Amino acid sequence: MLDLVLTNKEALVGDVKLKGSLGCSDHEMVEFRILRAARRACSKLATLDFRRADFGLFRDLLGRIPWDKALEARGAQDSWLIFKHHLLQAQERCIPTKRKSSKNTKRPHG
Incomplete structure (x- = not known):
């Protein structure tokens, strides 16, 4: 179960999905999209x-x-x-x- 996704900007990440086990470990892969509108919001970062x-x-x-x-x-x-x-x-x-x-x-x- 995914507990938390941390980003440095509001609305930066979307469509977060768990994609199953990572090999034989108890860790799971996470798939997500970085949203362009939030990424390009400012020219000085x-x-x-x-x-x-x-x-x-x-x-x-x-x-x-x-x-x-x-x-x-x-x-x-x-x-x-x-x-x-x-x-x-x-x-x-x-x-x-x-x-x-x-x-x-x-x-x-x-």
């Missing part, structure tokens, strides 16, 4: 600079949250919104962004 990220602080910030209490008696949608809020706050503190011009962006061939 702000990308996360993972090389300068402080993953120790990121892990610490998310580890301090009492998840059992924070998500207690909440439905899936409310739990997701709470998790997303904390994740984005930690991301903003720990992972700097860099500006990239779309003409220099590497795109997959095919």
Whole structure:
């Protein structure tokens, strides 16, 4: 069962489908489409600079949250919104962004 799909932009991914087992493992393949309208929305892209990220602080910030209490008696949608809020706050503190011009962006061939 697919739990979560994370993207860096709203409405970037569509038509998400599970495509069966990956070999003999318990992992499953996921098929999805990257939607063009969302991908081409801006000419200057702000990308996360993972090389300068402080993953120790990121892990610490998310580890301090009492998840059992924070998500207690909440439905899936409310739990997701709470998790997303904390994740984005930690991301903003720990992972700097860099500006990239779309003409220099590497795109997959095919």
